[in-house]
Amino acid sequence: MAALIEAHDLVKTYRMGEETIHALAGVSFTVERGAYMAIIGPSGSGKSTLMNVLGGLDKPSGGALTIDGADMRALDDSGLAAFRNRTIGFVFQSFNLLPRLTALQNVELPMIYAGTDRRTRRERASMLLERVGLGARKGHRPTQLSGGQQQRVAIARALANGPALVLADEPTGALDTATTADILQLFGELNAEGATIVLVTHEPDVAAATRRVIEMRDGAIVADRGARAA
Amino acid sequence: MMTPGDLVATAARALRGNPLRSALTALGVIIGVASVVAMVALGRGAQERVQSSIASLGSNLVIVVPGAQRSGGVFLAQGATNTLTVADAEAIAREIDGIAAVAPSQRSGAQLVGQGVNWNTRVEGVTPPYLEVRDWKIAQGRMFDDREARQARKVVVLGQTVVDNMFPNVEPIGQRIRLSGGAYEVIGVLESKGQSGMGQDQDDIALAPLQTVKRRVAGRQGRADTVTSISIKAVSEEAVERVQEDVTALLRQRHRIQEGEADDFTVQNLNSIAATAQETTATFTTLIAAISAVSLLVGGIGIMNIMLVSVTERTREIGLRKALGARKGDILRQFGLEAVVLSCAGGVVGLVIGSLAAWGLTTAIDLPLLLGLDTGLIALGFSAAVGVIFGAYPAWRAAQLDPIEALRRE
Numbered sequence: 231m232a233a234l235i236e237a238h239d240l241v242k243t244y245r246m247g248e249e250t251i252h253a254l255a256g257v258s259f260t261v262e263r264g265a266y267m268a269i270i271g272p273s274g275s276g277k278s279t280l281m282n283v284l285g286g287l288d289k290p291s292g293g294a295l296t297i298d299g300a301d302m303r304a305l306d307d308s309g310l311a312a313f314r315n316r317t318i319g320f321v322f323q324s325f326n327l328l329p330r331l332t333a334l335q336n337v338e339l340p341m342i343y344a345g346t347d348r349r350t351r352r353e354r355a356s357m358l359l360e361r362v363g364l365g366a367r368k369g370h371r372p373t374q375l376s377g378g379q380q381q382r383v384a385i386a387r388a389l390a391n392g393p394a395l396v397l398a399d400e401p402t403g404a405l406d407t408a409t410t411a412d413i414l415q416l417f418g419e420l421n422a423e424g425a426t427i428v429l430v431t432h433e434p435d436v437a438a439a440t441r442r443v444i445e446m447r448d449g450a451i452v453a454d455r456g457a458r459a460a
Numbered sequence: 461m462m463t464p465g466d467l468v469a470t471a472a473r474a475l476r477g478n479p480l481r482s483a484l485t486a487l488g489v490i491i492g493v494a495s496v497v498a499m500v501a502l503g504r505g506a507q508e509r510v511q512s513s514i515a516s517l518g519s520n521l522v523i524v525v526p527g528a529q530r531s532g533g534v535f536l537a538q539g540a541t542n543t544l545t546v547a548d549a550e551a552i553a554r555e556i557d558g559i560a561a562v563a564p565s566q567r568s569g570a571q572l573v574g575q576g577v578n579w580n581t582r583v584e585g586v587t588p589p590y591l592e593v594r595d596w597k598i599a600q601g602r603m604f605d606d607r608e609a610r611q612a613r614k615v616v617v618l619g620q621t622v623v624d625n626m627f628p629n630v631e632p633i634g635q636r637i638r639l640s641g642g643a644y645e646v647i648g649v650l651e652s653k654g655q656s657g658m659g660q661d662q663d664d665i666a667l668a669p670l671q672t673v674k675r676r677v678a679g680r681q682g683r684a685d686t687v688t689s690i691s692i693k694a695v696s697e698e699a700v701e702r703v704q705e706d707v708t709a710l711l712r713q714r715h716r717i718q719e720g721e722a723d724d725f726t727v728q729n730l731n732s733i734a735a736t737a738q739e740t741t742a743t744f745t746t747l748i749a750a751i752s753a754v755s756l757l758v759g760g761i762g763i764m765n766i767m768l769v770s771v772t773e774r775t776r777e778i779g780l781r782k783a784l785g786a787r788k789g790d791i792l793r794q795f796g797l798e799a800v801v802l803s804c805a806g807g808v809v810g811l812v813i814g815s816l817a818a819w820g821l822t823t824a825i826d827l828p829l830l831l832g833l834d835t836g837l838i839a840l841g842f843s844a845a846v847g848v849i850f851g852a853y854p855a856w857r858a859a860q861l862d863p864i865e866a867l868r869r870e
């Protein structure tokens with residue numbers, strides 16, 4: 231089977247008046263299915279930009295990118311929306327739960343856009359919340375949950391449509407050490423169950439929990455450790 | 461793609477999340493719809509009232525009064541000169557085709573004196589065809605006949621208001637009343653006609669034979685054979701205008717009015733007055749409805765304003781929804797629907813308030829209440845349209861948001 235992600239010479243440039251910023255300056259790598267990988271690097275090195283491109287939130291300016299068999303540069307607006315919905319599960323640093331919805335309703339959200347019927351939606355969201363250890367918190371709203379619990383809800387939401395790839399941009403950036411360990415343990419378990427996870431982090435401990443670490447600097451990959459182990 | 465059910469649930473949840481704001485936003489539409497509904501109902505009630513009161517004067521009616529036409533056409537204006545005569549009425553009946561009946565009448569005022577009750581009323585001296593011309597019926601007793609009219613008998617037929625005031629508890633037929641010093645027998649009671657278009661009580665009247673009134677009540681006024689008006693009933697609606705023209709020509713000839721000289725009488729046609737009144741009230745209704753519609757427009761702008769604020773406030777939510785797979789169309793529909801739900805809810809509440817206001821106002825000023833299904837449907841249609849029109853731009857703005865930018869926003 232082909233690799234899940236095949237990136238070849240990816241370029242992303244931003245134009246700021248006269249200046250052109252190369253947020254990605256020719257990035258090439260592949261990621262196999264079932265990988266558990268971290269992207270590290272100093273601030274401004276292009277980690278988030280890469281994640282956005284991988285997640286179909288942003289289109290690369292140049293290069294080739296195939297994810298789960300789809301040529302990302304060929305997708306139009308609604309094609310990208312469907313891709314984000316079906317293929318990608320996002321986990322954000324700031325959780326990004328909708329405050330008026332319960333945990334269960336937040337997890338249902340991606341399934342609503344997939345057109346899943348109500349009953350299936352409810353059952354699957356319920357199952358996922360139980361999987362992340364929040365079976366007793368389904369009716370709680372985000373404000374009634376701790377940071378770690380909110381991030382668990384967000385992870386359950388990311389898994390809602392059975393994505394091929396989970397992308398997490400600094401998922402533990404807003405959490406304390408103990409909670410970070412909990413979340414990492416959950417990621418480890420999910421990966422063991424078959425999920426492909428790519429996360430961005432500033433913390434060496436977090437990177438150490440994964441099996442492969444890509445280091446970026448100025449929009450380019452400067453190190454790729456443990457790729458063979460994956 | 462979101463299903464319609466989820467779409468409605470999402471919009472409803474968003475609006476419930478901030479109930480006070482939603483209510484205040486809808487208030488503009490509520491006021492707009494309520495005032496349109498109330499104004500249209502009032503206008504229609506007034507129109508109906510004008511129509512029915514003009515119709516109550518008699519159908520296919522042509523009225524001739526002495527004196528030149530007044531501007532504005534006050535059709536029951538008292539003639540300044542005594543130019544109309546009984547002979548004119550007889551000539552009209554004899555020489556003009558298409559006439560069902562002709563009734564000359566002498567109007568006068570007098571005090572009726574009964575058993576301990578006095579009542580001032582309009583005394584109309586008429587001939588028996590008067591009832592046919594005015595589409596009036598006898599409720600009780602009878603009208604005087606031609607013989608009684610010729611003999612100038614002292615008999616009266618009373619309007620309902622006179623009966624109510626003079627004979628509240630007594631059978632009126634056969635009662636005697638005094639009028640200008642003479643004793644009269646009540647032989648009939650007229651059917652009630654209600655108020656006229658000018659708010660005059662048409663039932664405050666006593667009919668007596670023309671010659672009786674001329675000799676005994678209004679005897680000192682002018683020449684013996686003059687009358688204050690001649691009422692003519694044409695055989696059909698189509699005949700009305702020709703009758704009006706023929707009467708004018710005949711009277712000009714009889715009064716020896718030279719070409720180029722003005723008429724010394726005025727011929728009016730109730731059908732055209734009714735049409736003018738209809739047009740006037742309809743125009744007026746449209747005008748006040750249009751003025752009220754402006755407040756609906758203001759309500760729409762209020763919705764647009766709040767929706768734009770809401771899109772700005774919920775930028776992160778929009779970014780998140782897009783990241784989770786919402787298409788532009790989903791976002792467009794979500795915010796568009798919020799605006800439409802707001803304005804339609806405003807429309808429904810406005811319709812209820814407007815209907816209540818219409819009921820209260822028409823009751824207070826005694827107009828018929830005309831609230832049709834069409835009023836409701838138009839009001840709701842308009843408020844839905846307001847939601848679509850004024851919700852479109854904010855929703856479009858929301859749909860265009862770049863998800864990365866939106867997610868980065870605090």
Ligand SMILES: Nc1ncnc2c1ncn2[C@@H]1O[C@H](COP(=O)(O)OP(=O)(O)OP(=O)(O)O)[C@@H](O)[C@H]1O
Pocket residue numbers: 244245246251252253271272273274275276277278279280
């Ligand atoms: N929309 C944009 N317009 C212009 N420049 C941008 C835009 N987004 C990112 N950049 C620039 O691209 C470069 C990479 O940014 P990116 O957000 O990917 O960095 P990062 O590695 O995620 O940093 P951090 O660790 O601080 O999150 C930076 O120089 C940034 O200023």
Ligand SMILES: [Mg+2]
Pocket residue numbers: 277278279399
């Ligand atoms: Mg970043």
